[in-house]
Amino acid sequence: MPPMLDWVWLVVVLPFLGFLVNGALSFFRPKATRAISIMGVGVVVVAFLVALAAAAGFAGLHAEEPVLVHLWSWIPIGALDISLTFQVDALSIVMLLVVTGVGMLIHVFSIGYMREDPGYGRYFAFLNLFVFFMLVLVLGASFPVLFIGWEGVGLCSYLLIGFWYSEKANADAGKKAFIMNRIGDAGFLVAMFWIFKETGSLAFQEVFARAPSLLAVGGPTITGITLLLFLACTGKSAQIPLYTWLPDAMAGPTPVSALIHAATMVTAGVYLVARTNVLFAMAPVSSAVVATVGAVTALWAASIALKQWDIKKVLAYSTVSQLGYMFLGVGVGAIASGIFHLVTHAFFKALLFLGSGSVIHALHKAYHHTHAHEDAQDMRNMGGLARWMPWTAGVMWLATAAIAGVPGFSGFFSKDEILAETFAKGHEHPLFFVLWTVGTITALMTAFYMTRMMLYTFHGPNRTGEGERSHLHEAPWVMTGPLVVLAAGSVLGGLLNLPEVVPAGAGWLRHWLEPVTAAGDFYRPEAHLPIGTEWLLLGLATVVAAGGIVAAWRLLRPEALVPAREAVPETGLARILLRKWYVDEIYDAIVVRPLVWVSRNVLWKGVDAGVIDGAGVNGSARVARGVGAIGSWLQTGQVGTYVFFFVVGVLLILRAATRT
Amino acid sequence: MLLGPALGVSALLFAIGVGGVLLRRNAIVIFMCVELMLNAVNLSFIALAQQLGVEGQVIVFFVMAVAAAEAAVGLAVILAVYRHQDSVNLQDLNLLRG
Numbered sequence: 001m002p003p004m005l006d007w008v009w010l011v012v013v014l015p016f017l018g019f020l021v022n023g024a025l026s027f028f029r030p031k032a033t034r035a036i037s038i039m040g041v042g043v044v045v046v047a048f049l050v051a052l053a054a055a056a057g058f059a060g061l062h063a064e065e066p067v068l069v070h071l072w073s074w075i076p077i078g079a080l081d082i083s084l085t086f087q088v089d090a091l092s093i094v095m096l097l098v099v100t101g102v103g104m105l106i107h108v109f110s111i112g113y114m115r116e117d118p119g120y121g122r123y124f125a126f127l128n129l130f131v132f133f134m135l136v137l138v139l140g141a142s143f144p145v146l147f148i149g150w151e152g153v154g155l156c157s158y159l160l161i162g163f164w165y166s167e168k169a170n171a172d173a174g175k176k177a178f179i180m181n182r183i184g185d186a187g188f189l190v191a192m193f194w195i196f197k198e199t200g201s202l203a204f205q206e207v208f209a210r211a212p213s214l215l216a217v218g219g220p221t222i223t224g225i226t227l228l229l230f231l232a233c234t235g236k237s238a239q240i241p242l243y244t245w246l247p248d249a250m251a252g253p254t255p256v257s258a259l260i261h262a263a264t265m266v267t268a269g270v271y272l273v274a275r276t277n278v279l280f281a282m283a284p285v286s287s288a289v290v291a292t293v294g295a296v297t298a299l300w301a302a303s304i305a306l307k308q309w310d311i312k313k314v315l316a317y318s319t320v321s322q323l324g325y326m327f328l329g330v331g332v333g334a335i336a337s338g339i340f341h342l343v344t345h346a347f348f349k350a351l352l353f354l355g356s357g358s359v360i361h362a363l364h365k366a367y368h369h370t371h372a373h374e375d376a377q378d379m380r381n382m383g384g385l386a387r388w389m390p391w392t393a394g395v396m397w398l399a400t401a402a403i404a405g406v407p408g409f410s411g412f413f414s415k416d417e418i419l420a421e422t423f424a425k426g427h428e429h430p431l432f433f434v435l436w437t438v439g440t441i442t443a444l445m446t447a448f449y450m451t452r453m454m455l456y457t458f459h460g461p462n463r464t465g466e467g468e469r470s471h472l473h474e475a476p477w478v479m480t481g482p483l484v485v486l487a488a489g490s491v492l493g494g495l496l497n498l499p500e501v502v503p504a505g506a507g508w509l510r511h512w513l514e515p516v517t518a519a520g521d522f523y524r525p526e527a528h529l530p531i532g533t534e535w536l537l538l539g540l541a542t543v544v545a546a547g548g549i550v551a552a553w554r555l556l557r558p559e560a561l562v563p564a565r566e567a568v569p570e571t572g573l574a575r576i577l578l579r580k581w582y583v584d585e586i587y588d589a590i591v592v593r594p595l596v597w598v599s600r601n602v603l604w605k606g607v608d609a610g611v612i613d614g615a616g617v618n619g620s621a622r623v624a625r626g627v628g629a630i631g632s633w634l635q636t637g638q639v640g641t642y643v644f645f646f647v648v649g650v651l652l653i654l655r656a657a658t659r660t
Numbered sequence: 661m662l663l664g665p666a667l668g669v670s671a672l673l674f675a676i677g678v679g680g681v682l683l684r685r686n687a688i689v690i691f692m693c694v695e696l697m698l699n700a701v702n703l704s705f706i707a708l709a710q711q712l713g714v715e716g717q718v719i720v721f722f723v724m725a726v727a728a729a730e731a732a733v734g735l736a737v738i739l740a741v742y743r744h745q746d747s748v749n750l751q752d753l754n755l756l757r758g
Contacts, residue, residue, distance in 0.1 A: 637757030639690075639750045643681055 005067050005088055008054045011047045011096065012086070012135045018043035018128035026121025033120050040124030041107045044131055048100040055093045063089075064515045066205065068141055075144070079200055087141030087204060091516045094339060094509075095138035095271055098346050099264050103131050105482035106259040109354050112479035113255055113361055123163065123253065130156035134264050138271060142203040143192045146272070150188065150236065153265045154181045160260060161252040173251040180245040184235020191228035194221070208278045208519060217282045217523065226279050226286035229272060230293075237269030238320050239297045239327060244584055246320055250312040254357030257312060262319045262353050263346040270326040270342050274335045277520035281333065288431065291331025291422070295435040295442075298324030300581075302445040306452070307577035309564065310377045311356045314453045318403065319349055321442060325418055328439060332432060333524040334421035335517040336510040340497045341418055343509075344410035347489035348402040354483055355396040358475040359385060359457060366464060366471035374465070379453065380564040384462035388472040391480045393458040395487040400454050402490040404447035405545040407538075410493030415443060416541045417499060423537060424527035440544060447548020452556055460558025501534050666707035673700035687738050687748040691731075698727050 021039050025032055058067065066089035075082040107127060114123050133156060137149025154177075162174030196202055198221060199210045215222045233239065238246035249261045260266070273280055273290060280287050298321045305317035322345050329338030356377075362385070363376040374381050386393035402409040405416065419439045425432040462469060474480065497509035529537070561567075570578055579585075673696055680693030702720045709716030742748050 635757060637754030639753070640682060640685070647678060647682065 005054055005057050005069065007050060008069055008086055008088055008139070009071060011050045011054065011100065012132060012139060014043040014047040014050070015128045015131040015135065019125050019132060022121050022125035022128060026119070026125055030118070030121050033115070036121045036124050037111050040128055041104070041111065043128060044100060044104045044107045047131070047135075048097075048104045051093075051096045051100045054088060055097060058088055058090075058093055065089075066092075066141070066515075068205070080196065080202070082142060082144050082202060084145060085141040085203070086139040086145075088139070089516055090513050091271075091274060091339065092138050094343065094513070096135065098343055099131065099134050099138060102263045102346050102350050102486070103134075103259055105485055106255050106263070106350060106354065109258075109357070109479050109482040110253075110255040112476050113357055114253060117253075119163065123160075126156055126159045126163070127256070127259070130160070130260060130265070134268075137268055141205070143195065143207075144202055146275075147188060147192070150232075150268060151185065153260070153268065154178065154185070154236070157181075157249065157260050157265055160256040161249045163252050163256065170251040173245075173248040177245040177249050180242050181235045184232040184242055187228040187231030187235075191225050191232070194225050194228070198225075204275065208276075211279060211282065212519075215282065218284055222279060223283045223285050226276070226283040227289065229276060229279070230286060230290055233269030233272055233290075233327070234293065235269075236272075237266050237323050237327070239269070239293050239324065240300060243297060243301065243320050244580075244587060247313055247316040247580070250310070250316050254312065254353060254360060257316070258350045258353030258357065261316065262349040266319065266323055267326065267342045267346070270323065270330055270338055273327070273330040274339055274516070277330070277333075277335045277517055278523075280330070281520035281523040287331050287333065288429075289331075291328050291435055292431070294324040294327025294329075294331055295422075295438040296324070297321070298328065298442040299438050299445075300324075302442045302449065304577055304580045305449045306445060307570070307574050309379050309578070310375075311359065311379050311382070311453060311457060312353075312377055314379075314449060315349070315352055315356060318352075318446065318450065321446065322349065322403070325415060325439065325442070328422060328435060329418035332418075332422050332425045332435075333520070334418060335520065336497065336507075336513045337414065337417040337421055339513060340509050341411075341414035343496065344402065344414040344490070344493040347486055347493050348399040348409075348411055351395060351399040351483060351486035351490055352403070354479070354486065355392050355399065356457075358389065358392045358479055358483070361475055361479070362389060362472050363464060363468075366468040369471045370465070370467045372465065372468065375564055378564040379456040380561055380567055381464055382457045382462075383460045383464070383558055383561065384458070385472065386458040387462075389458075389474045391474055392483065393454075395480075395483045396458070397454060398487045399490045400450045402493075404450050404549060405443055405541055406549075407542050407545070408491075408494070410490055410496075412541065412545070413494035413497060413499060416538060417497065419443070419541065420499075420529060420534065420537050421527065423533075424529045427527065428525070440540070443541065444544045444548045447545045448552045451549045451552035455552060455556055455558050456561065460561070463561060463563045465563070499534065499538065501531060501538065663707055663711070667704055670700045670704040670707065673697075673703065685750050687741070687750055690750070691734055691738065694734075695727060695731070698723055 018039055022036055025036050025039070029035070061067070066087045069086040069088065071084045071086070073081065074084045107124075110123065110127065114120055117123060130153060133149045133152025135149070137146055137153060140146035140149055158174045158178040161177055162171045165171045165174075192202060195207055199207050199214055201207055201210065211222070235242045246261060246266065250257055252261075280290065301317040301320035301324065305314050305321065308314045308317065322341070326338045326341050326345070329335075329341055359382065360376050363381065367374050367376055398409070402411040405412040419436055422432050422436045422439060426436060464472065495505070495508075498506045500506050569575070576582065677693045677695075677697030677700060680696065681690050684690055684693065702723055705716040705720050705723075709720075738748055741753065745752060747753075
């Protein structure tokens with residue numbers, strides 16, 4: 001093993017060190033922003049460098065098998081022997097680089113974005129802690145170690161969504177995210193128990209090696225296990241039915257939305273499906289469920305994104321939609337394509353979020369100067385910002401081109417690959433043709449709503465307000481710098497995995513991931529498209545992307561918009577879309593309210609007040625008092641009575657003594 | 661020897677003492693009944709000492725000494741109660757009733 005891989009634990013430990021130091025600083029030296037910045041950003045930069053070294057070391061090995069770095073034995077109980085082991089393989093290397101690389105850029109951006117926040121140290125402590133847990137998640141070599149990371153990132157997500165906890169809405173959004181994730185995590189736990197019962201192990205290598213011989217392909221056991229795992233993914237990666245927490249999670253600071261709720265944490269579900277691709281390949285029904293849920297979520301979220309006014313809400317629903325694409329990819333067995341889209345999405349969505357953060361930052365400052373209380377995130381208060389923020393507008397247009405699928409940009413290749421693989425699967429079952437159609441319609445909507453967002457934000461007349469206009473200006477270099485780097489990734493990311501039709505350098509990421517996906521591919525018949533069909537699909541994707549952008553450009557009139565304060569409420573379908581199909585209201589009516597009612601009337605007033613307090617606590621007191629009352633009736637206070645009992649007792653003793 | 665009649669008288673005196681304690685209400689009378697029981701026991705000790713040895717007679721002295729001490733303490737208690745309650749009727753002394 002090359003020495004770089006021995007040191008891979010350093011990648012994980014560094015962010016944790018940053019968490020400890022920044023946590024201490026935020027308590028004892030909250031004003032030491034320079035030290036906090038150096039520590040918070042520095043550890044992630046070094047972690048990124050170590051990750052690069054590890055990647056180079058691993059690439060030099062040309063290893064088919066993952067490299068295991070055993071640290072210590074964690075839970076040795078009988079047959080269950082869980083050790084804290086990290087696993088370095090093709091998949092974890094990709095995730096490692098994405099998490100530390102994108103994470104590093106977002107940390108740098110945060111220096112500018114959070115500069116004036118009183119909770120600066122706390123912010124960086126939580127962000128470092130998040131990176132730590134995310135790295136444990138992607139490096140864990142067994143289900144329990146992955147689960148530590150899985151729960152840890154959920155905790156950090158909660159802490160950072162509710163970062164400005166003095167406002168109740170933010171704290172509620174954090175709770176919502178945490179609780180909806182718990183529903184999914186219950187599935188993860190049951191799946192782990194089940195896997196251990198069936199295979200007798202929880203380490204990835206052993207489970208994947210034993211599962212094919214112990215479990216029947218397509219049988220109820222493997223289907224049940226994989227569906228439970230996917231339930232965990234729907235929670236963490238915001239898919240139907242557990243997606244509603246992610247849009248609310250935008251209550252957190254914008255760099256957090258970029259790092260946790262776009263680039264890394266929410267893709268953990270995709271990573272889990274890719275990691276367990278053997279199990280999913282053995283359960284075709286589960287895979288079809290994954291693909292269907294992914295495609296439906298993509299369409300559903302895209303439809304909501306069409307009519308949102310909050311710039312971050314548009315991006316949040318866009319994230320849900322793009323995650324749906326990734327699940328469509330891993331669901332049809334195109335693991336490499338799913339991961340490819342994960343990587344490109346990490347670039348362009350992080351860029352879009354950071355760009356929106358730059359816009360919000362500018363508007364917020366302008367409103368702060370004039371002491372106005374307007375919504376700095378509402379696109380109706382923006383417009384024409386390209387004049388003041390040329391850099392932000394430029395890089396965000398690049399990211400928009402990438403997500404919309406303009407040919408040559410990264411999103412074009414990754415999205416097209418998923419759709420092409422889905423189309424190819426159509427020969428197995430017509431369901432996949434339907435999913436392909438859904439995916440293509442979603443691509444059209446994606447291009448439309450992204451162009452709409454750019455149009456309303458950066459073009460047309462400015463609606464910020466007369467007094468505020470003079471205070472608008474571009475963000476400092478510490479914020480635009482990461483944007484430019486991410487823009488390069490968004491444009492060039494497609495080179496990682498060019499389509500088959502390209503003569504040279506095609507499918508690099510696919511070949512890189514082959515050691516991980518080979519075991520699963522064994523169960524899946526290879527679907528190959530004729531070269532003509534490939535070209536046709538590429539052409540169609542181009543038409544769809546161009547159609548969406550042109551349609552938005554022609555149909556939407558930014559000049560007709562008025563600031564949010566003066567806007568008239570929408571009616572009809574627009575209103576339904578703005579209110580997100582009323583899903584939150586429906587969940588509230590069928591889940592939250594009955595639960596609260598049962599908790600209040602049955603659990604509180606019935607069980608707690610009635611049984612535990614009434615029968616248990618007060619009941620035992622009443623019994624003691626009753627017994628005491630009978631006893632006190634014997635205590636007459638008359639000496640004669642006592643003597644009488646005394647004599648009777650003596651007589652009884654004498655009688656007993658003389659009997660023997 | 662008159663062992664049988666002596667024990668019979670002793671038992672009779674003891675029964676009178678017990679009956680008095682159970683039935684009377686005046687503390688001084690009850691006190692006298694307790695003394696009666698002690699002396700009934702003394703009588704049976706004396707009667708049995710003729711056959712079983714001199715120890716019975718020795719114990720009688722002890723009982724008489726203890727009875728004297730008890731009389732001193734007991735009468736003092738009754739006197740104190742009387743000063744406090746203006747009565748030595750036991751039915752009036754029911755502070756310990758539950």
